[in-house]
Amino acid sequence: MIVAQTLAIARNTFREAVRDKVLYNLVAFAVIMTASALLFGEISIGIQKSILINIGLSSISVFGLLIAIFLGIGLVYKEVDKRSLYALLSKPVHRWQFIVGKFLGLNLTLLVNTLFMSLGLWASMYYLTRGFQPEDIHIWTAIYFVLLELFLITAVCLFFSCFSTPILSAIFTFLIYIVGNSASDVRDFGKLTENATLEWLATLVYYLLPNFSDFSAAGLVSHGLPVPGHLVLLNTSYALCYSGILVIAAVWIFSRRDLK
Amino acid sequence: MAAIEINGLSKDYPVGFWRKRPKRVLDNLSLNVKDGEVFGFLGHNGAGKTTTLKLLTGLIFPTEGTAQIHGQPIGSPKAFQNIGYLPENPYFYDYLTADELLDYFSRFFPMTPGQRRERCKTVLEQAGLTEFRNVALRKFSKGMLQRIGIAQAVLHNPDIVLLDEPMSGLDPVGRRDVRNLILQLKSAGKTVFFSTHILSDAEALCDRVAILHRGRLVGVGQIAELLKRQSGLEVVVESCPAALLPRLQSLADAPLTVSGSHHRMEIPEENVAQLLGLCASNSIRLLSLNPLRFSLEDYFIELLRSNDQQPEPATKANAS
Numbered sequence: 001m002i003v004a005q006t007l008a009i010a011r012n013t014f015r016e017a018v019r020d021k022v023l024y025n026l027v028a029f030a031v032i033m034t035a036s037a038l039l040f041g042e043i044s045i046g047i048q049k050s051i052l053i054n055i056g057l058s059s060i061s062v063f064g065l066l067i068a069i070f071l072g073i074g075l076v077y078k079e080v081d082k083r084s085l086y087a088l089l090s091k092p093v094h095r096w097q098f099i100v101g102k103f104l105g106l107n108l109t110l111l112v113n114t115l116f117m118s119l120g121l122w123a124s125m126y127y128l129t130r131g132f133q134p135e136d137i138h139i140w141t142a143i144y145f146v147l148l149e150l151f152l153i154t155a156v157c158l159f160f161s162c163f164s165t166p167i168l169s170a171i172f173t174f175l176i177y178i179v180g181n182s183a184s185d186v187r188d189f190g191k192l193t194e195n196a197t198l199e200w201l202a203t204l205v206y207y208l209l210p211n212f213s214d215f216s217a218a219g220l221v222s223h224g225l226p227v228p229g230h231l232v233l234l235n236t237s238y239a240l241c242y243s244g245i246l247v248i249a250a251v252w253i254f255s256r257r258d259l260k
Numbered sequence: 261m262a263a264i265e266i267n268g269l270s271k272d273y274p275v276g277f278w279r280k281r282p283k284r285v286l287d288n289l290s291l292n293v294k295d296g297e298v299f300g301f302l303g304h305n306g307a308g309k310t311t312t313l314k315l316l317t318g319l320i321f322p323t324e325g326t327a328q329i330h331g332q333p334i335g336s337p338k339a340f341q342n343i344g345y346l347p348e349n350p351y352f353y354d355y356l357t358a359d360e361l362l363d364y365f366s367r368f369f370p371m372t373p374g375q376r377r378e379r380c381k382t383v384l385e386q387a388g389l390t391e392f393r394n395v396a397l398r399k400f401s402k403g404m405l406q407r408i409g410i411a412q413a414v415l416h417n418p419d420i421v422l423l424d425e426p427m428s429g430l431d432p433v434g435r436r437d438v439r440n441l442i443l444q445l446k447s448a449g450k451t452v453f454f455s456t457h458i459l460s461d462a463e464a465l466c467d468r469v470a471i472l473h474r475g476r477l478v479g480v481g482q483i484a485e486l487l488k489r490q491s492g493l494e495v496v497v498e499s500c501p502a503a504l505l506p507r508l509q510s511l512a513d514a515p516l517t518v519s520g521s522h523h524r525m526e527i528p529e530e531n532v533a534q535l536l537g538l539c540a541s542n543s544i545r546l547l548s549l550n551p552l553r554f555s556l557e558d559y560f561i562e563l564l565r566s567n568d569q570q571p572e573p574a575t576k577a578n579a580s
Binding site: 001004005008012015016019020082083084086087088089090091092093256258259260 | 273314317318319320321337340341343344345346347349350351352353355356364365367368369370409412413416422
């Protein structure tokens with residue numbers, strides 16, 4: 001019963017996203033970007049496929065990021081603000097189910113969205129080379145990494161959405177995304193300062209904030225190189241643990257919150 | 261066992277931007293609602309009605325006190341099985357149709373797909389929305405939203421239905437529809453606990469009412485009993501000699517009003533015999549003797565006026 005209830009919330013979140021015109025616009029943009037990638041690929045002699053994969057994966061990542069942030073920041077806040085969850089929470093449902101259901105629903109949206117964009121990229125690759133090479137399969141690992149990154153961003157948005165306004169949540173998430181993408185640089189910068197306090201702070205930021213830099217495998221797969229198996233395992237565990245902790249924190253905050 | 265049992269329920273909210281201070285919005289509320297009664301929860305805006313309903317539905321947490329729904333503590337899954345709730349000014353997912361909304365909410369109760377379909381159909385019929393079942397909620401009027409709100413509240417056939425300002429903002433037709441729905445629930449043996457500041461609705465529907473003022477319970481009882489305390493008679497007499505006016509006045513509740521040779525006064529029922537004796541022995545002509553009709557509104561206003569001088573409720577922090 002608990003699983004069915006949580007899945008009902010997830011399904012409704014997915015349905016809301018599908019019926020949301022913003023999502024359609026972003027998908028349309030994704031189609032345009034993929035078409036552009038195709039065009040760039042054709043005018044770059046010799047490295048068409050590499051450019052196509054790079055632009056395609058970047059588009060999938062950017063559009064996924066926009067969808068995750070725009071929908072994620074309102075995931076809880078909108079329901080509290082519009083009071084649409086009052087009727088829901090007066091049913092025999094736990095607050096944690098609401099949070100987990102919302103998280104799963106947005107991730108399902110991102111999964112479907114990424115899948116459609118990936119199929120677009122795959123079709124573009126076929127159009128460009130009139131066939132597939134065995135190493136083309138590696139782009140699915142890179143797409144899997146993009147998905148893991150998006151799940152992590154969704155968890156960050158959900159966490160902020162439990163106690164902050166959408167604008168602040170968007171700012172916080174975006175900043176975390178930027179810092180998280182240059183996490184190694186932040187740690188290296190701390191070492192360069194030769195100041196113990198700054199180095200300690202930089203190391204703290206490195207470990208505390210999500211590290212997004214390891215989720216990019218476009219450089220490898222665009223050159224037909226495989227992604228090491230241990231990186232797949234490490235990134236999967238990292239994304240699951242980190243988003244798990246954030247979802248638990250979101251549940252903890254939301255369960256104690258008065259819905260005024 | 262009472263349907264709803266509230267014992268010393270209080271709620272403080274933090275107010276202020278930098279230095280937050282607690283403000284008591286509900287103070288030591290104790291109340292019992294019996295099975296099968298329609299109970300009106302009255303009070304002006306900000307009296308604490310919505311806070312009480314939110315406490316009962318677990319949307320907010322009490323600062324002090326407890327409450328039970330059929331013996332189950334508020335917030336427990338068993339308590340939720342027994343209640344249906346219509347929030348104030350409800351907003352439902354407007355991208356859903358009426359049918360989709362009810363199907364979604366029905367998934368939170370232990371029902372088979374067949375039972376779900378059947379219950380959705382039944383409550384849509386009860387709410388008079390069958391022909392709008394496939395219309396998106398964004399196209400619903402306020403009255404229709406209120407009716408779909410009641411439909412979702414009774415979807416799982418709960419024993420207790422909590423309605424927060426169900427008639428608020430509705431036109432006369434919408435109010436009549438909601439009143440009829442409440443009467444339907446009453447005839448089905450449900451306990452209905454609803455908050456309102458529309459006193460005529462409470463007077464027409466409720467078995468008992470409670471009146472809340474600045475977070476405190478200031479009156480509770482059957483409407484007939486509450487109004488009985490205020491009952492009396494309106495008397496108009498003619499040709500009363502000036503010397504007898506003080507005696508006439510001593511029988512009245514309020515100062516006499518004079519209009520030509522007529523004197524109008526309001527007297528309590530127990531003084532009627534004395535008045536008739538006075539009139540008979542002094543040839544005072546009794547023109548009319550009519551029972552006074554006190555409305556719930558009169559009672560409500562008088563009660564609030566007499567409680568206006570009370571100090572603000574103390575918060576938990578202030579009290580300790």
